[in-house]
Amino acid sequence: MAARLSQPIKEKALTEQAAFFRLMSLASELCGTYGRDPTNPARGDCAWGVDPLCTALELKQSLAEVSGARGVRQARRAAGLVTPGSASPAESLLAMAMSLPASLGGVPFPAFQHNKALSWPQDINGLTKHRTMTPDFYWPQHSVALEYDGARHAEEDRVWEDHRRQQDYTTCGISLLCAQAEDLKSAGAIERLMRIVALQLATQEKAGFLQEVEAALLKPGSSAARATLISQLLPPNCSKTEGESQHS
Template identity: 25%
Template structure:
């Protein structure tokens, strides 16, 4: 068998690899897109897809489709439960060999493809994951277990260079629009969400507070030097996320009433003490690092309060005028949409529901836009037929 996996399927495989769920898989060299071949089977059937080594062994259907890449439309696979994408103009080496005749889309191509499968905030969050030191669950990326302390798969710079070579990919414009807000070196999903909210422009339901650095070591580059989660560029103002999982408090709850309760409490206490010492050392080095708690994220207006304090500190240190950001911070409409965006990105039932509502509104807006473009195209064609080639040249084209 020879096959190339792309889109959501390739993303699923990358996540499983990073989580250590596929110990038998070795990530090989980058290769060009191969033509599909079912050999030793004579044709593509459900049994011809031998992908158990990638953790894909369930029957294919519309709910769990297999996303496949082919280099020519004539090579499309039409087996039930498969979705084929034709790639004719993508950079060389866009796939990665994972053995057994199978290649998966490289991380940069996965990001580019998600412009047609995800809303822009969700795609941007995926970019933080691909360029960061954590990985979401391959089966349940929203609520599943997170894998930490893994190597990044790519960088914002590599994605930028890759997108320059992509042509005629569905909604590639969304990937390019998201790129300026993408940062590398995020160490956790919550950290990435906070960073994304900071750098997004106010009109994008963000705070628009400029450039930030993620996990830049402060002090001498040695063991024991302190690393704030987020540092605002050109300042000594930073943020650290301190959640229940961060402190190990969930272990205390899980161990309640057992012999391990005392050990769990001691471990959580040690983590809290370590963080307090970190904050103390950062303060002694002239850094104002504010803690962000899970309550700040889940309670209405909580993160707005933190960002208002950040604005005060930045203005005090640098003399910058952040009056426009303060106006957006207090605008009732902006408060509502910013809170909805934040909650939609967080785990939990409320976030899942809001994300569906936002996606539905985005889909309706895109459909309205396409309808207007089609009507404009038709109008220009009719007018052009009456007024000559000059009008015909003005026909609006919409790249689907």
């Protein structure tokens, strides 16, 4: 794919940054649990809950064995930056926004767990509605979770389920932040969400953390990079209608 993308770059049909984000999108899909239509990834349907085709380490190792191929340098770069475990293109977008270098539109957030099951504290048995929870993003040292759900919850049972999840997180001392499609609709919307997340993380971070985040958000060209990221990561049919955060 990296080799194929060199042609539209040459023809000025695609910028180098957009091509790299498209490559990152593929890497996230290979290491994630969703799959886009290979014949029409931009507008085709998505499959949800599939097994990852490889781990991030396997992807890096396979590319390390390739030499002399056109595009391999960019492919290795993408593999080195991918965050595995995304369950949707929207999660991949969020993962990149919270881990990529500022020059690529990212912010300097601490490392997070991505779609990994939590262990509830032993002393709250009987108080939670779910035996466990798997937040989209979790910072264990900060007790902060972020969940994305692109669906609008109007049904009574879904509203009640959201309420129970919120209660469970609160019971376990975890601050839960929720994001929806509106929070990813533009660079400005993502920047607002990043500032909200940063405020929650700041209590456990060193002095100056918020200033570092703000500097990354205001870095020249970073807002344009986020807009490009959205254009390449969020095909129209791939809003996360499939998924709720995993719980039982």
